[in-house]
Amino acid sequence: MASGLSFDSDPTTILHTPNSFSDHHRHTTATWTIMDTNTNTTSSSPPPSTTIHFPLTLNSNNNHDHRTLNEMDFFANKKHEEDCTRLNDHPSVDDHVMELESNVNTGLHLVTGNTSSDQSIVEDGVSPNSEDKRAKNELALVQAELERMNMENKKLKEVLNQVTVNYNTLQSHLVTIMQEKERSGSITDDRKTIHDGGGGGEHAMVPLMDLGLSAPTAIETDENSQSSSEHDENSRSPPIYNNKMIVQRDESPEQGSQGVKVGSNKVPRLSASKTNTNSNTTSIDQATEATIRKARVSVRARSEAPMIADGCQWRKYGQKMAKGNPCPRAYYRCTMAAGCPVRKQVQRCAEDRTILITTYEGTHTHPLPPAAMAMASTTSSAARMLLSGSMPSSDGLINSNFLARTFLSCSSSMATISASAPFPTVSLDLTQSPNPMQQLQRGGGQFQPSFPSFQHQNFTGQNAALLPQIFGQALYNQSKFSGLQMSQDMEAGGSSQLGLSPLHINQGASPAALADTVTALTSDPNFSAALAAAISSVFGGGGTNANNGNVNATTSNNNGSAPTSNNNINGNNKVNSSSFQGN
């Protein structure tokens, strides 16, 4: 939804927008109705309900599938400060958001005054004096709250400005250093690298720094290579993927396009790390990467599709019957770039074959489309979370502990961590409720937007196939927000909380504190709004993929009787589905 407004005070109070508003996009004045979810009444009904008319005028010239996502993408990378402070980067609505700024807090902390009784006022203006007084009181409360939120937004703007400045400064500094190195002869060839990766002809992506303004990304040190052609345009300056500064390193040819058989039994295990490099640092890196490679994210989603659409291209390389499950397990590897180490396993749940269990392993070494970014963020965060406290931090402001919290924040009621599994695994169970917002309410309980096109959706078929994308996007957005909070804390010397949000993250928190943080995060309306935006961006589109058509959600049958066909939208994807035989 466009505003993503939420309520701090009353979890049962929601915003309702007319169907015409969401279905046919914006025009003229929008009417937001605060409604009591218990009675499900609207402004057309007698009280209780409070109708607020906002001078909202939104263009409807285009049908951006990413509209909602962009609007809720509060802290998108490299966003200009004015865009950030508006908390809205969609050009078609910027002006209108500016109109709203003075009246509506985009910080999503709108609080109604009728928190105790759910009583509301009659909007015809001829109510008795008592109701009139009460209405005035409520209005005063709302106005006060709005004023407070405006102050918060101003503070956020200041913080974000500072973070942006720091980011640009560091980036410039890095480029300068690299140029100096290049001049000094340490780099004699454009294709040569700064880091010695062991020699060879191909190139791997190495994270040099992550300034923490973006979600955790899929970039990692990896023994696999990118094709050189992919980096031709980046050969003279470090490519930046997902806000990570990347440098290239040479790589041994024996670890070429096929890469080390990471994840297989042929890859060095953690206990017996097979290091063939000269430096201890590299050995540590490889061990770390091997560890990350082992971290897994399992997503359980109710889906009739043979494979969830996560925005990536996959190639099936094996299928096995797993013990204890009559359904075969299919093995896929990412084919979006040569040598990408990411694997995933797809298997139907033995107990409930409508549940599709997708397990991701590894992180991507290539640029990702937005749709794939979401899942990559999720898996990358999970991988690093599982290494929390045990890996050298190369993530700058966002370290593994922070990522852990970020990850958990998305899913306190849905995510579990398995310490007993052969590999550290984070399981996201998206099957417990047909409506993830209900889960969100259970976890945070403070945000229940009204999505006319969403509320009655069941998470089956293609929609279910997009669940990880939703989840990942929520993580992605929240990570940005949380990253800002972290930066904010650091700006304040790590001791002074600015009190801008109920969300505060402290480095090195205890497990108990972590739990508190998770609770705080899940109750944070910004996170809720981000998740809601991600969901609405997918489900509000009436089945249209919110990823520029890069996702091929296969909707064919899953009984294994016939190979599935690729329902390519744009015909660009080589593979995005398989003939997974569910039974």
Added chain:
DNA sequence: CGTCTTTGACCAGCGC
């Protein structure tokens, strides 16, 4: 003909 899927074989870890 190139690409992708299928599927049996192979390998390594692990438990007994």
Added chain:
DNA sequence: GCGCTGGTCAAAGACG
């Protein structure tokens, strides 16, 4: 040491 299991490889076939 042996068997089980998970994971991957690679040849063969299918498909567009």
